[in-house]
Amino acid sequence: MSAPSQIQQRGATAPAVAPPATPRMTGRQKLVLTLLLGAQFMIAVDFSILNVALPVVGEGLGFSLPNLQWIATSFALAAAGFTLLFGRIADLVGRKRLFVGGMVVLGLSSALGGLATSPEVLLTARVLQGLATAAVTPAGLALLTTAFKEGPLRERALGLNGALMSAGFTAGAILGGLLTDLLSWRWAFFVNVPVAALVVALAPSVITDSRPAGRPRLDIPGAATVTGGLLLLVYGLTQAGATGWTAPTTLTALLAGAALLIAFWFVEKRSAAPLVPVRILKRRSVIWGNATGLIAFVTETSLVFLLTLYLQEVLGYSPLATGLAFGVLGIGTVIGGTLGGRAVGRFGNRTTIVTGGVIQAVATLSLVALGTSGAWIWLLLAATFIGGIGNMLMIVGFMVTATSGLPDDEQGLATGLATMTQQVGITMGIPIMSAIATARMSGLGDGDPQTVLSGVSLAILVNSALVLAGALLAGAFLRPRGARGGADQG
Template sequence: MARMLRAAADPRISGRTGAPTWLVVALACSGQFLVVLDVSVVNVALPSMRADLGLSGPGLQWVVNAYAIAFAGFMLLGGRAGDLYGRKRMFLVGLALFTLASLGGGLAREGWELLAARAVQGLGAAVLAPSTLTILTAAVREGAARARAIATWTAVGAGGGAAGGLVGGLLVDGLSWRWVLLINVPVGAVVLLGALRWLPESRAGDGRRLDLPGAVLVTAGLGALAYGISLTEAEGWTASVTLVPLVAGLLLIGLFLLVEARTAAPLMPLGLLRLRPVASANVAMFLSGSAMFCMWFFMTLYAQNVLGYTPLEAGLALVPSSLAVVAGSKLAPRLMRAAGARNVAVLGTAVAAAGFGWQSTISAEGDYLTAIMLPGIMMMLGAGLAMTPLAALATSGAEPGEAGLVSGLINTSRTMGGSLGLAVMSTIAAARTEASATPGTDAGGPAALVEGYALAFRASAGVLVVGAVVMAVWLPRRVRVR
């Protein structure tokens, strides 16, 4: 973050267009909104996508995971590319790629076409997202104005996640599932034209090359692991068709670590992981993300497949949960001043674990208040309380010149944890659903589905309990100010 903030004083800022500052801020925030929105907007469309394209259960999880894995795997590379080649240029490249992939996904006629488009969307988002904050800070002078601009950027990101379910529900109910992707095309085109005309260019390159091999290896490794995990429900853990991608994923991750240890300009400097705040916060974020990322996926499926909600009703049902994560994020800094960052992270994780435990008591006849609204608020309030202190602790352990890299690393840990967590929890849920179906009944019936979803929520609660213990034992007590 510090590296990004110093960009405002960087002499290598060019292309001043005379555009009003508010317009530059609006364009940067629009890019951030699109990126965050697409993480959550597809959730309410999943049942419709499955029915239209004939996706399997594992295929359905890849609608989410293809985006998340590409986004996480290439995010650090995208930030480095902006430093070297220009933030405006990477903003334009990422947004163009994101918009074209949205068009391809919206027009998909086969499941594999949709999954490929989602992966390319994630790559575009990884190139686009790091530039949004840097462009904003380069355009606004340091002081109160920049603080307000960054607060706006943060609120827009939170709002994108919160609005995803509602926007997706409106589009699916009013038009079709395809419009959760196609809507990005006109919006992306307008932002692209505005950015081309009004955004200033800036860069802070030091001549180092991009670590493209590292980005490819870590993304391929995570994808192979997630794919192997998704096969275990149907094939078992010992089948060759399962073992091959699992072993390949582990080998690719190992090769990634070897490349990072030897390259002069690593994507993820391993030396940072020797710092206790950085290592402990990233492990904690990985565990938290692996559980909390699944919430939207299973809550949406439960609301539509079991309770019979329409996509719009499902989106509206999750609005309180979306607002709760924003409220938790806003409350966390105040609690951190009084109780310390570690205690707030543990508290938030414990609240989230209690919410997941409550959610695991769902039934096929659940009512909205106790089956969705209240446990959903607890889960996401806890998520908001936990994520802010974890991010603050991670960045406090680095030198000022490395704060931007560490900030990207903590976001990558959260998204990677979520991707692998979704693969594991989906497999757990599918196996329990199949085992719960009585002979001669539909394995996709409400009672069997509830058994699977409930087990996924219980498993997530267990992961969060482990995460809370790790935080209590390993995290530093407070944020260190350098």
């Protein structure tokens, strides 16, 4: 047999090289994932569960109409204002300890809210719920990212986390309507108590803590400036939705918040033990990852608000029917979250973010065609389903980008920044889009359904343009890294 024939024969019979096996989660990792995702889902439900029930809560406890917003605002102030601080505290004292402690506070404050007999008690419960959220969310995410090494398993875990977080917002609206109609608004609080108790009982034995070798000092000046700045910024944003962007209280709060956040940057540059090292704030992945996340949360949460106006004021839907209509959006976000981790692993962070943003922008743009006939509900359902998939691809890409390339002892900080971005985005979206829609409706000078539709359509158009701009910016500034196309870490 000739040499070429021998080579061909050996080549024909030689076994093919098998592709590397996809890593699988261990049983313990699945248990940890289930516990942490359950807690994060409950936190997400809390964001929206009272929205549908606000008028009923106000009547039951004697809230005046102007003060009704404080039921949501008090929660948002604490949740967004203290997230970054608690994210760093989680790195310093131990993530599991802060996570379990936060769940205890969440359970007790939920019981207090359900038993409230006055506005003061209810608002105290909401502030405590917000503080618990600010502790649990970054600590839980840090435990999640340290339980799974950077790569396919972490991407899958973050995808599922994003899906359940987004689904929780939708589930909260549906659950709030059901509980309020069938039982009482108080069950919107009581439903948290058994879930929190179960997590507190299981977490100590299931979760492995990750704690620093030493006990670094906490940056008090940095903590004071960033917490004060975020509190004022969120307060200004919520006031903008109630009193307008030019009101003295709104402008004062926004300007003072911006000044404190600028001061925070200079404090961190000079601090020996900074709350957030400036080198991290300068990282391309942190900057543009969080910018993408901010746009994703600003646009999707505000779109839900705009479509709520459309469904109730134009089509005449009840609050419960409105919540049920958003169930299709919830299904889309679950699918998007499930696909998100795989998409990041196969195509990279940047491609996933850009693709998701373009899908969301196109789906949102189609909603400009909505009319006053009830038949348009089918376009709304289809567009929110597809847009939900795109939005979740953006969110998963953002979370993977914003937490990648950092050591385990800084994951609490990274997830704290990412969670802060999420909270601020949720808070910013409604005032911005509400102001656009209201300005349009005021200009037309009539409150009929066609006027409401005109204002909603203009805000939806701006919403779509904002998503597209965010996707294009991510594509321009998140450079590919290696063969996987991940975000540049430098």
